Amino acid sequence: MTKTTFARRLRRDETAAERMLWARLRNRQLGGHKFRRQVPLGRFAVDFACYDEKLVVELDGGQHGESGKDDAARTNWLENKGFRVLRFWNNEVLENLEDVLAVILQTLEDKKPPHPDPLPPGEREK
Numbered sequence: 001m002t003k004t005t006f007a008r009r010l011r012r013d014e015t016a017a018e019r020m021l022w023a024r025l026r027n028r029q030l031g032g033h034k035f036r037r038q039v040p041l042g043r044f045a046v047d048f049a050c051y052d053e054k055l056v057v058e059l060d061g062g063q064h065g066e067s068g069k070d071d072a073a074r075t076n077w078l079e080n081k082g083f084r085v086l087r088f089w090n091n092e093v094l095e096n097l098e099d100v101l102a103v104i105l106q107t108l109e110d111k112k113p114p115h116p117d118p119l120p121p122g123e124r125e126k
Contacts, residue, residue, distance in 0.1 A: 016094065017091075022048070024097065030108075031109065033050050041081075044077070057087075071087070075087070
Protein backbone atom coordinates (compact mmCIF):
# COMPACT_ATOMS: atom_id res chain seq x y z
CA MET A 1 0.00 0.00 0.00
CA THR A 2 1.40 3.41 -0.94
CA LYS A 3 1.71 6.22 1.61
CA THR A 4 -0.98 8.18 -0.21
CA THR A 5 -3.39 5.23 -0.22
CA PHE A 6 -2.70 4.66 3.48
CA ALA A 7 -3.36 8.35 4.26
CA ARG A 8 -6.63 8.22 2.31
CA ARG A 9 -7.71 5.19 4.31
CA LEU A 10 -6.92 7.00 7.57
CA ARG A 11 -8.99 9.99 6.44
CA ARG A 12 -11.89 7.70 5.62
CA ASP A 13 -11.61 5.84 8.96
CA GLU A 14 -11.07 8.87 11.20
CA THR A 15 -12.09 8.78 14.86
CA ALA A 16 -14.78 10.98 16.38
CA ALA A 17 -12.04 13.11 17.97
CA GLU A 18 -10.22 13.54 14.64
CA ARG A 19 -13.49 14.46 12.94
CA MET A 20 -14.32 17.00 15.67
CA LEU A 21 -10.87 18.63 15.60
CA TRP A 22 -10.74 18.69 11.79
CA ALA A 23 -14.08 20.51 11.69
CA ARG A 24 -12.40 23.37 13.60
CA LEU A 25 -8.99 23.32 11.87
CA ARG A 26 -10.07 23.11 8.24
CA ASN A 27 -10.50 26.13 5.95
CA ARG A 28 -8.08 28.28 7.99
CA GLN A 29 -10.57 28.61 10.86
CA LEU A 30 -7.87 28.65 13.55
CA GLY A 31 -6.04 31.96 13.32
CA GLY A 32 -5.91 31.79 9.53
CA HIS A 33 -3.49 28.83 9.60
CA LYS A 34 -3.77 26.13 6.92
CA PHE A 35 -3.88 22.57 8.22
CA ARG A 36 -3.89 19.29 6.35
CA ARG A 37 -5.11 16.01 7.80
CA GLN A 38 -3.70 12.49 7.62
CA VAL A 39 -0.82 13.51 5.42
CA PRO A 40 2.28 11.44 4.65
CA LEU A 41 5.39 12.96 6.20
CA GLY A 42 8.47 10.84 5.65
CA ARG A 43 7.56 7.28 6.58
CA PHE A 44 4.66 8.42 8.74
CA ALA A 45 1.12 9.68 8.24
CA VAL A 46 0.48 12.46 10.75
CA ASP A 47 -2.98 13.35 12.01
CA PHE A 48 -2.77 17.11 11.32
CA ALA A 49 0.01 19.29 9.95
CA CYS A 50 0.46 23.02 9.50
CA TYR A 51 3.39 23.17 7.10
CA ASP A 52 3.78 26.95 7.20
CA GLU A 53 4.45 26.88 10.95
CA LYS A 54 6.03 23.38 10.99
CA LEU A 55 3.53 22.10 13.55
CA VAL A 56 2.14 18.58 13.79
CA VAL A 57 -0.85 17.72 15.97
CA GLU A 58 -1.28 14.06 16.90
CA LEU A 59 -4.26 12.48 18.64
CA ASP A 60 -3.61 9.43 20.78
CA GLY A 61 -6.01 6.79 21.91
CA GLY A 62 -4.93 3.47 20.47
CA GLN A 63 -6.95 3.82 17.28
CA HIS A 64 -4.03 3.04 14.95
CA GLY A 65 -2.42 0.31 17.05
CA GLU A 66 0.81 2.20 17.70
CA SER A 67 2.75 1.76 20.91
CA GLY A 68 4.30 4.50 23.00
CA LYS A 69 7.65 3.46 21.54
CA ASP A 70 6.32 4.05 18.01
CA ASP A 71 4.93 7.44 19.07
CA ALA A 72 8.31 8.41 20.54
CA ALA A 73 10.13 7.39 17.34
CA ARG A 74 7.67 9.38 15.25
CA THR A 75 8.00 12.46 17.47
CA ASN A 76 11.80 12.21 17.42
CA TRP A 77 11.88 11.96 13.61
CA LEU A 78 9.50 14.90 13.20
CA GLU A 79 11.44 17.08 15.64
CA ASN A 80 14.69 16.26 13.84
CA LYS A 81 13.01 17.55 10.65
CA GLY A 82 12.18 20.83 12.41
CA PHE A 83 8.54 20.17 13.31
CA ARG A 84 7.03 20.93 16.68
CA VAL A 85 4.72 18.15 17.84
CA LEU A 86 1.65 18.50 20.04
CA ARG A 87 -0.03 15.35 21.34
CA PHE A 88 -3.52 15.14 22.79
CA TRP A 89 -5.62 12.22 23.98
CA ASN A 90 -8.82 11.65 22.04
CA ASN A 91 -10.87 12.26 25.18
CA GLU A 92 -9.20 15.68 25.63
CA VAL A 93 -10.54 16.70 22.22
CA LEU A 94 -13.97 15.21 22.86
CA GLU A 95 -14.35 16.76 26.32
CA ASN A 96 -12.31 20.00 26.10
CA LEU A 97 -12.13 21.01 22.43
CA GLU A 98 -11.85 24.75 23.15
CA ASP A 99 -8.87 24.18 25.48
CA VAL A 100 -7.15 22.00 22.87
CA LEU A 101 -7.70 24.66 20.20
CA ALA A 102 -6.31 27.33 22.56
CA VAL A 103 -3.11 25.30 23.08
CA ILE A 104 -2.71 24.77 19.33
CA LEU A 105 -3.28 28.45 18.56
CA GLN A 106 -0.89 29.56 21.31
CA THR A 107 1.79 27.24 19.94
CA LEU A 108 1.26 28.62 16.44
CA GLU A 109 1.44 32.21 17.67
CA ASP A 110 4.56 31.56 19.78
CA LYS A 111 6.41 30.66 16.59
CA LYS A 112 5.75 33.99 14.92
CA PRO A 113 8.48 36.61 15.26
CA PRO A 114 7.53 39.64 17.34
CA HIS A 115 6.54 42.83 15.61
CA PRO A 116 9.54 45.14 15.23
CA ASP A 117 9.65 48.25 17.38
CA PRO A 118 8.43 51.31 15.51
CA LEU A 119 11.10 53.72 14.36
CA PRO A 120 11.67 56.65 16.70
CA PRO A 121 10.32 60.02 15.51
CA GLY A 122 12.66 61.61 13.00
CA GLU A 123 13.97 58.25 11.75
CA ARG A 124 10.99 57.31 9.62
CA GLU A 125 11.45 56.62 5.95
CA LYS A 126 10.74 59.58 3.74
